[in-house]
Amino acid sequence: MPFPLLRARARCARLVMPLLFIPVAVHAQPLESPAGELTLAGAIAAALAANPDLRAGEFELRAGAGRVEQAGLRPNPELALEAENFAGTGDAAATHALESTLILSQVIELGGKRERRVQVASAGYETLTVERQIRQLDVLAEVMRRYMDVVVAQERLSLGHTSLDLANDTLSIVARRVKAARAPRAEQSRATIARARTRLDLGRAQQTLEAARWQLAATWGGEEPRFTRAVGDLYALAAVQEFDTLAARLESTPDFLRYAADRRLHEAELALARARARPSLKLSAGLRRLNESHDTALVAGVSLPIPLFDRRQGRRTESRARIAQSEAERAAALVRARATVFALHGELGVARVEVGVLRGEVIRQAEGALDQVRSGFERGRFSYLELAAAQQDVLDALHAAIDAAAAFHRLHTEIERLTGEPLAAAAP
Secondary structure, three states: OOOEHHHHHHHHHHHHHHHHHOOOOOOOOOOOOOEEEEOHHHHHHHHHHHOHHHHHHHHHHHHHHHHHHHHOOOOOOEEEEEEEOOOOOHHHOOOOOOEEEEEEEEEEOOOOHHHHHHHHHHHHHHHHHHHHHHHHHHHHHHHHHHHHHHHHHHHHHHHHHHHHHHHHHHHHHHHHHHHOOOOOHHHHHHHHHHHHHHHHHHHHHHHHHHHHHHHHHHOOOOOOOEEEEEOOEOOOOOOOOOHHHHHHOHHHOHHHHHHHHHHHHHHHHHHHHHHHOOOOEEEEEEEEEEOOOOEEEEEEEEEOOOOOOOOOHHHHHHHHHHHHHHHHHHHHHHHHHHHHHHHHHHHHHHHHHHHHHHHHHHHHHHHHHHHHHHHHHHOOOOOHHHHHHHHHHHHHHHHHHHHHHHHHHHHHHHHHHHHOOOOOOOOO
16 A cells, blocks of 8 residues: 655655754764665655755854854963064173063953853854855755655656556557458557557657656765655645745744844844954063173063044945844845745645546546447447547557646745745645
């Protein structure tokens, strides 16, 4: 009994969605590819564990953690050695009047600069975390798309075998009629040509399936697919929630949390610019050696920059503009996302109706007409062209049903990606 894709979606969502907010382990060696019959849950788990893009993105998070650590460090002290009054003339010749000073200095940051740097780095790390969640959602959606491509290709291959069986049966019927001198030999030639074309279509369907399997295996970094088939019921269609419910989820998705993270980053940058406008104090102390008198003396100093020209005005203006820009971009993105979800939601309803009509009345009527024409053809009441047309009507209806079901699942996946969570909780 086929495993319904809808049930697989709901189960995967319950298992996988919490994993989207924890780090992905970085493996030194690629994980072993799934083998045997593959479920949607297995494909998603393999991709989240070993997807090449996610594994590469984990290093960016490590780099961000390093920036946070670096931002919290104090400035290093400085050690300087100064030499004066040497290699001159007269009393300053050679090193007779040499004065050497060893100075140790330390910058004392004022205005909370170090804390502000840490806030900026932490906000940047938060942005990276949200971007990682976005990448994980993208991978999840891509796995579902490619998994659906495999299921659709399997269905088309199965239909190709059915079409070939139908072509063989038709050729047998025509051959019997030709042998009994009840039909011209040209009809047998036509039936033979039709079977040859069906075999070509079957080979093309096999190649399409193999390409889809490789594309799916690539999501977990597999060099080649090791699974035998993707388990799923193409015609198990999810129950669709109302548009308002779906639209309400948009602002809580990582796509929109990114704008909030960007805003916090720019606010931290503004606070850092204000802190840097306040000068830092530099203290120094050391020993001076007077070579002429062989005396030693202490020296001390303090310096404070005068914020006369550079008060970080430009950086503050830029940060304010970036904050406003984040708000404007978020508002524009929300409008676009709502419009996209509305369009997809409408198309989803149309696809559901198409699947129901095609798999109901259309296919039933086409198969009934084919039975009548086949029976009449064997008795000589219909021509081969009429039989071929009736067969094509059935095949066209079956192909259209596959297309409509595939369109439904693809639209369903796009809505899931935009809203960040599944539409249905259980199979119908």
